[in-house]
Amino acid sequence: MKKLLSVLLLTLISSQSFASEVITVSRREIGKQQWPLTREEIMLRCDKDGGLFAINDSTLMQYPLNAIAQQNVDQRKNQGQPISLIQADDPQQPGKKMNLSPLTSRAQALCGQ
Numbered sequence: 001m002k003k004l005l006s007v008l009l010l011t012l013i014s015s016q017s018f019a020s021e022v023i024t025v026s027r028r029e030i031g032k033q034q035w036p037l038t039r040e041e042i043m044l045r046c047d048k049d050g051g052l053f054a055i056n057d058s059t060l061m062q063y064p065l066n067a068i069a070q071q072n073v074d075q076r077k078n079q080g081q082p083i084s085l086i087q088a089d090d091p092q093q094p095g096k097k098m099n100l101s102p103l104t105s106r107a108q109a110l111c112g113q
Helices: 002-017 067-074 101-111
Strands: 022-026 041-046 052-055 062-064
Touching: 022 101, 041 101, 052 067, 052 101, 062 067
Parallel strands: none
Antiparallel strands: 022 041, 041 052, 052 062
């Protein structure tokens, strides 16, 4: 029992050292005109390798925001779906999606922390 407890404690400590910073951002915070998603809020994460992800807080599905994150999904290092599934249509440019830069810039800021 003591051995099992030690292993569990070590696993918990080591998994926390690999954890990435996560923040939640919302439509209200970014602004209704610049908000690029169909959801009201999303979690953002920057992995140690620079992969940027948006995370649906209700399903925990991850959506890659940059090429590194997409490569990690393609190589099955992370699970994820295309961000276009929750990306809003741009009302100013019919047939195009909203710009993701308000999210990618916030996620990128997490990489420096």
